[in-house]
Amino acid sequence: MPFNRPYTTGNEIGYASEARLARHLSGDGQFTKRCHIWIEERTGCAKALLTHSCTSALDLAALLLDIKSGDEVILPSYTFVSTANAFVLRGAVPVFVDIRADTLNLDERLVEAAITSRTRAIVPVHYAGVSCEMGSIIEIAERHNLKIVEDAAQGIMASYKGRALGALGDLGSFSFHETKNIISGEGGSLLVNDPELVQRAEIMREKGTDRGRFFRGEVDKYTWQDVGSSFLPNEITAAFLWAQLEHAERITAGRLANWNRYDEMLAPLEQRGVLRRPIVPPECQHNGHLYYVLLQSDADRSRVLSELKQHGIGATFHYVPLHSSPAGLRFGRTHGELSVTTALSERLVRLPMWFDLSEAQQQRVCDALRAILLS
Known part of the structure; x- marks a missing residue:
């Protein structure tokens, strides 16, 4: 008996064929848009953006927050390497804080004492799809003017006091890896909850260009606007994911x-x-x-x-x-x-x-x- 067996709904191949017939196989086609709308409506986030993985979503979050060398980010040690790597890649220092004995989540009672003048963000990880004590964490972040990046890799369709995980902090992230509940093989999503970050997130995700605004007819050409990289998954991946989200x-x-x-x-x-x-x-x-x-x-x-x-x-x-x-x-x-x-x-x-x-x-x-x- 295996530890995991990826589940398929039966529509994945058909939707992938639809994407092929539509002759749009790169990112941000019809299936990507459907996934974005579903996540936004389900979670209440200001903007959802599909990415190659949850790792990529966290990488994009660190980039979006202008995390720099010498900054500090508070997170649990009991997490996957991507939670720390996203910020280490920007030169930041992960500050590891202990977990709670009941939920195995970041112990919110220890967070405030770990804050220094260099702290920029708190990264709660919702272990096993069970929420961290987000009320306390949000209060601490507001008191110290810190950002919150939720690692909700395991948290789709889960909530805290009726609010969807991933949509409680400034930014959030989902994973659609084949070991998760809702899958696309590899895949993820950034959830942008601060409306002021939406436009810059779109630009950074599109290699630092305003290509999204161009395709919406908001500008007559697109060009390099900011730092960024290619975070878009292809449309076949999005088609597979849509078949899953329909049955979430x-x-x-x-x-x-x-x-x-x-x-x-x-x-x-x-x-x-x-x-x-x-x-x-x-x-x-x-x-x-x-x-x-x-x-x-x-x-x-x-x-x-x-x-x-x-x-x-x-x-x-x-x-x-x-x-x-x-x-x-x-x-x-x-x-x-x-x-x-x-x-x-x-x-x-x-x-x-x-x-x-x-x-x-x-x-x-x-x-x-x-x-x-x-x-």
């Missing part, structure tokens, strides 16, 4: 059903004290992106993963904390001891999760995990 409600409902089934099946093991299930605060509506368990502190995770593999089950760990990596030590610095990050990262096991995972498959996973942990 159904896909999310299916994943939540699987998540809830895991949660019910594993409750007895939590009661036995051999693992901890995920915790979702009441103000957070998650999207069933992934299901993980935290083993006891004295458990041998490598043994557990190895024995699950022997049962034919593709469970896995997750991030190696960035502050302990060679590049993290070289480019970043820590604020505090990050003891929660270190401890929980070594205990976490992700279980197989995809849209049409069956109840029988989930039962098989839970039975194997039970046998291993109680042996």
Whole structure:
């Protein structure tokens, strides 16, 4: 049983053929526009812009905020490398802050003490599609005149107090990588929530030109206006994504059903004290992106993963904390001891999760995990 199995709705190839027949295969064709409108209407962001990946969206966000050498950006160490890389590429220093023990998200109580005169932005990462405590983070950012860039790579169709993830900060980002809920193989989107940044974001995404304004008839020619690069995905990618977005409600409902089934099946093991299930605060509506368990502190995770593999089950760990990596030590610095990050990262096991995972498959996973942990 694999860890992930990409789901297709059945319309992906047909829409790709439509794009081919329309003879528009480069970026910003009809399918890209449909995706932009869907994201804008679903999240309430001022402007959505498809990108090659969530990594590209974060790169564009750092460029858009004029992040420069010597600037500092606050983020959790427990995240994917792209969260830090986007700002390191601009010369900034990632300042790693510990995570909360319940959600594994950036601990908002530690953020303000990490701010210095060089801090430019806070980058909350919504782990497993469960929101960070955005109310507190927004208050801190406003108090210190800082920007917020949401890494909502795992957060599409999830919300905080009824507001869509990715649309709470100044900028946000989604991932459509094949391991995510809504996919296009590779792909992502920048969500621009500050209206004052919309025009510049469009220019930077189009290699620093005002090409978008030209095609809308707002100028009679386009030319180089600002720094930028090519962040546009091709129209085949957008066509594939549109086939997914059309079914986003159904896909999310299916994943939540699987998540809830895991949660019910594993409750007895939590009661036995051999693992901890995920915790979702009441103000957070998650999207069933992934299901993980935290083993006891004295458990041998490598043994557990190895024995699950022997049962034919593709469970896995997750991030190696960035502050302990060679590049993290070289480019970043820590604020505090990050003891929660270190401890929980070594205990976490992700279980197989995809849209049409069956109840029988989930039962098989839970039975194997039970046998291993109680042996």
